[in-house]
Amino acid sequence: MNQHYYDTLFSAAREKGLTISAAADEAAMAFLDGKPMGQGKKRWSGRDRHTALWSSEFLKALPADVWSQEPLRLALTQYLAQDRVACPELVARVAAIAPDVLMWATRHSDLVMRQDSPRWLEISKLDADQHEALAELTRVFLIFREAHQVRLDEVARLRNPLRELAPLDLLIYASLFAFEHQIPNLLDGRSRPNLPDVQEAWDAIDDILAWKLASCDESDLQLSETSLASSLRQHLIPFLFPSADRPRHDCYQAFLTLLGAQVELNAFVHRSADAFSYDDSIRFERCGDHLEIVEVDADAIAAWRRDGKKFDLLHQYWLYRGMDALLNAPDLLARVSPANLEANLQALAKAMGTWLRLQEVYGMAEQVRTDTGSSAMVFHVLMTIELMTAFFIEDYLRPYQQSLSETGNSFLALGRLAFSGLLQPDLQNRFPLTWSDRTAKVERIKPWTATAKQPSGSSPAAETILDFMTCDWAAMAKQLRAGEMALRPRWQERPIFKMGRLSLQLPWMMAVQNNSAAVINNLRRLGSRRNETKEETRRIEERLGALFRKRGFQVLVGYEVAEDANAGEIDLICARDGHVLILELKSTYQRRSIKEAWAHRTSTLRKAGLQLSRKVPVVQRALGQDMELMNALGLKNGQPTVIAWIVDTSTEWDHQLFRGFLKISLEEVLIALRDERMLLNQPHGLFAGHADRAHPPDDYEKPYKDDTLYPDGFSAARLVEVIETAAVWEGSL
Structure with missing residues (x-):
């Protein structure tokens, strides 16, 4: 393996006339994109890439402003998020010349929840007299550590009374809890104090069951009618029917108490630790021995x-x-x-x-x-x-x-x-x-x-x-x-x-x-590695392309510019009315936390912006030179207006810019092309509550006539305006 891979990249970029800043970006972005991958038995592991990057000579001479750039900040974050490769001198150097960068990377590497990591020890050993900001960060980390440990200890203590129960027994008590507390709330539409909301309770029950599955006897997972009946007789039937057996209120109360503690632990992790690590719209400030949250970006x-x-x-x-x-x-x-x-x-x-x-x-x-x-x-x-x-x-x-x-x-x-x-x-x-x-x-x-x-x-x-x-x-x-x-x-x-x-x-x-x-x-999410995912991605491109065609666009799917293989495949190029839309499509899953969303932003969406920054100039050059491409897109002489978007199956980070390119959701594009904004606004109250009618009203088609995104007729320019002004969501948010 070429241990000087990133030095070679950096040197090649400098020889091409790139600045130190741009050359460092090239090397860091290659690392973030998992390069090099290698082949056969010479495949590179994550450990190999970390070892090669952090031993690179070019890093030793980088000025502070280069470390402040996103690619290197994210690369440093990945270093701090792993425990296999050590380079303490690197941490000391960044702390000396760009302490804000080290603090940012420390925060976003989730080290606050891994304070036994060797990477945190590297940071905490720095001279506090020379790094007051890092010393303050250490004090903040200590507050988090103590608060987390208190909650971990409480959950561990409250598990003890339930250790002898089988997973089925816990499911029974979870069901009793749901029918006693959650279902009545949902049925009457009221929330009662001192109770977690549905999703918080479900996540906590999921965690309790995961603990039980990891620690139970294998025989507990091989249910028979006999073992099922035994569990029901002991843990469920006495709650429902008068019998000689007394209900196990001790077990039920122990479950409820553990559930409350698990909810509290999860809330600490997601609302405090994850927010500290991944939510840039807030800041945690230390006030003595506790922390307070300060909002710093109301727009975000x-x-x-x-x-x-x-x-x-x-x-x-x-x-x-x-x-x-x-x-x-x-x-x-x-x-x-x-x-x-x-x-x-x-x-x-x-x-x-x-x-x-x-x-x-x-x-x-x-x-x-x-x-x-x-x-x-x-x-x-x-x-x-x-x-x-x-x-x-x-x-x-x-x-x-x-x-x-x-x-x-x-x-x-x-x-x-x-x-x-x-x-x-x-x-x-x-x-x-x-x-x-x-x-x-x-x-x-x-x-x-x-x-x-x-x-x-x-x-x-x-x-x-x-x-x-x-x-x-x-x-x-x-x-x-x-x-x-x-x-x-x-x-x-x-x-x-x-x-x-x-x-x-x-x-x-x-x-x-x-x-x-x-x-x-x-x-x-679970099926992300299925063999069919590549075919599904191509179908997304083809089906969206077909929708653009229905609107009069000339469409190319999976276009490659022969003269520039580095640009890669361009998912969709759509042309009409002198406008050319270049779309980079990303298909993932539906996220549930700021941590997952931040990872999506700094990996998939960051890479999409980088890809467009390479592809758009290539397409622009081709449009000026390749008559075959111009004809395929139905373009006449003259330079068309070129617009590029990142189109993603998720709604996170909508209408934000990545390398200058707008990120929008695929569903927003679909609704705009189909002119169906009205379906976001509870038309006729058709699906309010449990739905009062099984059939639509007589004026079912009326919304299509009354509310249109294109009052003067459809055009490419108006579609661009609809997307860029988020007109699809007007009146809904």
């Missing part, structure tokens, strides 16, 4: 909140699109059972909306491969999940709400719900959590796989759907014990839990979760 805070609101508005947009598509699918409508018609129609509309989203935004094909190697029809998966949700709402939540209003006691209401199921001729399971073996589950799903050729459905198709939705807890326990935490499924993403011969579901979770986000992240 407002932008972050707007991006979150967009997520909700887009969910509504696809619901409306789904209803529209459902009304134009008579074959599908004909299969809807008249029982619970309204709920089933809404479930199918949600499934259809998510299916459209997966196709148009994420490039999904009709089938997707599961972990077992089988192929599942994506729409059937979506329909199954949404119909399950509709079933749990109608057959669990609504009867429970009625009983709760009559009894005023959550456990009595749960007992009534369970007893009503036992009174059914076929003994329906109406317990707070459900279970079945694989054969029974497949039979329940089978009718939802019906097609024209197989009107009764297909058992193999039902099995693949089940595989897609199932998380094998024995396999996940093995993964957790091995310390492989990165891509473990969140329980909403794969909401059927396999434990030996039996599979479990949580009606209270399935009834209220965002199924669209769960399925998208099942595919895009």
